[in-house]
Amino acid sequence: MSFEPTPEKLLPDLSPREELVLLARCLWREGYNDHLAGHITVNLGDGTLLCNPWLITWNELRPHQVIRIDLDGNVVEGDWPAPLGIPLHLALHELRPGVAWAVHNHPLYGTVWADMGEVPPAMDQSSALGGGELVLVDEYEGAVDNRDSARSAVANMGDADLALLAGHGVFVLGGSARAVHQRAVALEQRCQRAWHIRAAGGALESRLPASFVEGMKRSDGEGFIGFWEAMVREELRADPDLLAP
Secondary structure, three states: OOOOOOHHHHOOOOOHHHHHHHHHHHHHHOOOOOOOOOEEEEEOOOOEEEEOOOOOOOOOOOHHHOEEEEOOOOEEEOOOOOOOOOHHHHHHHHHOOOOOEEEEEOOHHHHHHHHHOOOOOOOOHHHHOOOOOEEEEOOOOOOOOOHHHHHHHHHHHOOOOEEEEOOOEEEEEEOOHHHHHHHHHHHHHHHHHHHHHHHOOOOOOOOOOHHHHHHHHOOOOOOOOOHHHHHHHHHHHHOOOOOOO
C-alpha cells in the first residue's frame, strides 16, 4: 500500500492569517525570537498585506490579532499598530511585487554572521534545504524603519531570496508559508553549523557536492512536503485552542 504525502492529508485547511500565526510560532522555536522584533508579511495581491502587529511577540500571536495594512503602512483592518520596522517590507513589496511571503527577524547565528559581514557556506544537507540565493546586504545607510534606507537595502538585495542585513538581522522571502519556513530554518542552521565549525578550528570548506548545492539553490522551497506540516502540528499540540474562533 503506497502513501503519497500531500498538504491536505497532513494538515487542516488554513487561512493566510492562520498560516502567518503558525509561521511566527514555529520560527520562534527556531530562534527567531528577539523579543518584540520581527515582521512577517503576506502579499494579498490587492494592494494590502497581512502582518503581525507591533507589541505582540511571535510566540503569543493569535489569528484575530493579525492586522492588514496598505503599502504605505496604514492599518486598514485590525486593532493593533503596525511594527516599527515595517518600511523594510513596504519597500520589498513595492520593488518586488511578485514576492508573496517575507520574514524579517534577528535570530542569533544569522545575526552574528550579518554583524561580521560574512556569508557562511552550507556545510551540510539540512543547511541547504529550502534553496534560494543568499546575499550579504551592507550597502545601506541608517535603520530600515526609514523608508529610504529600507528601499536601499531591498535594492541592494537584488533578486536574492535570502539576505543577511549587516549589523541588523536576516530577511527571507518565498512563495508560501512552507517555503519561507523551510528557508528560514535552513538559514539559521547554516549559520549555526558554520559558527560551530569555525569555533572548533575547522575550515569552512563545504564537502557537499557542488551539483547538490547548486541544485538546492534553485529550489523554490516547496519540495519538502511534510516538514512545515509537522512543525505546525507541534504548535497545535502545544496550544490546541490556537485556531479557535
